[in-house]
Amino acid sequence: MNRIVVGAHYGLKDWLVQRVTAVVMALYTLLMIVAVPTAAGGYDGWRALMSHGLIRFASFVFIVCLCYHAWVGVRDIWMDYVKPTAVRLILHALTLLALVGYAGWATQIIWRL
Amino acid sequence: MTEIIKRRPKYLNLVEIKLPLAGFASILHRVSGIGLFLMLPLLIWLLQLSLASAESFETLSAVVAHPLVKLILLGLLWAFLHHFCMGIRILLIDVQIGVEKEQARASAKAVLAVSLALTAVLGLKLLGAY
Numbered sequence: 001m002n003r004i005v006v007g008a009h010y011g012l013k014d015w016l017v018q019r020v021t022a023v024v025m026a027l028y029t030l031l032m033i034v035a036v037p038t039a040a041g042g043y044d045g046w047r048a049l050m051s052h053g054l055i056r057f058a059s060f061v062f063i064v065c066l067c068y069h070a071w072v073g074v075r076d077i078w079m080d081y082v083k084p085t086a087v088r089l090i091l092h093a094l095t096l097l098a099l100v101g102y103a104g105w106a107t108q109i110i111w112r113l
Numbered sequence: 114m115t116e117i118i119k120r121r122p123k124y125l126n127l128v129e130i131k132l133p134l135a136g137f138a139s140i141l142h143r144v145s146g147i148g149l150f151l152m153l154p155l156l157i158w159l160l161q162l163s164l165a166s167a168e169s170f171e172t173l174s175a176v177v178a179h180p181l182v183k184l185i186l187l188g189l190l191w192a193f194l195h196h197f198c199m200g201i202r203i204l205l206i207d208v209q210i211g212v213e214k215e216q217a218r219a220s221a222k223a224v225l226a227v228s229l230a231l232t233a234v235l236g237l238k239l240l241g242a243y
Contacts, residue, residue, distance in 0.1 A: 019204060019207065022200050022203075022204065023204070026197065026200065026201070029197065042170075043163075043167045043170040044167075046163060046164070046170070047164060050164055070146075070149075070150050070153070073143075073146045073147075073150070074146070074147065074150050077143060077146075077147060098153075102153050102154070102157060105157055105161075106157045106160065109157070109160055109161045109164055109165075110160075110164070113164060
């Protein structure tokens with residue numbers, strides 16, 4: 001058998017993570033479709049909605065799921081189309097760093113409300 | 114039999130192969146995904162403008178009123194809707210719903226149609242048509 005050792009383990013786990021995070025994000029989308037029309041109009045209503053405890057909790061979970069989901073998806077794309085190891089490694093690292101930064105940035109926006 | 118297996122192409126030439134409809138919807142899943150990923154900074158920035166202060170909320174209105182931003186948001190709206198619908202199709206196929214060729218083809222067609230139709234409906238709202 002010609003198995004690549006470094007490729008072991010992360011196949012099934014990432015497949016599952018991609019599904020779980022997708023379902024969470026879909027549920028968040030439905031939550032917001034229901035919640036946003038109930039909010040008062042303008043800045044105050046929008047801010048009140050987003051600073052509500054439940055919405056803030058859900059938004060944080062959404063942000064984490066989005067970044068994890070994007071990591072798995074974008075990494076798959078690099079693995080499929082970018083063959084030189086060095087370029088692929090750099091792209092993987094940049095993707096990961098960007099997503100960690102985005103997660104922090106987006107969380108800070110909703111958490112300081 | 115062995116001979117047939119041996120003559121299989123070892124890679125897919127994207128220029129030469131003809132994608133079936135489900136493959137087309139599938140590649141658009143990738144395109145929409147990478148598009149959403151690349152535009153994440155813009156989306157987070159817009160979220161920040163919407164929440165930071167009453168003044169930045171006004172800035173958001175001005176930013177979104179810009180034709181180029183509207184065009185990008187229209188593209189992202191389609192990307193989200195296609196990714197969402199295609200995601201549901203993938204989850205259903207995972208639990209063995211719609212696996213047969215005819216059903217899978219029909220659901221791929223439905224994903225393309227529904228996401229485009231919703232983009233049109235919500236996009237006209239974005240562009241201020243109603």
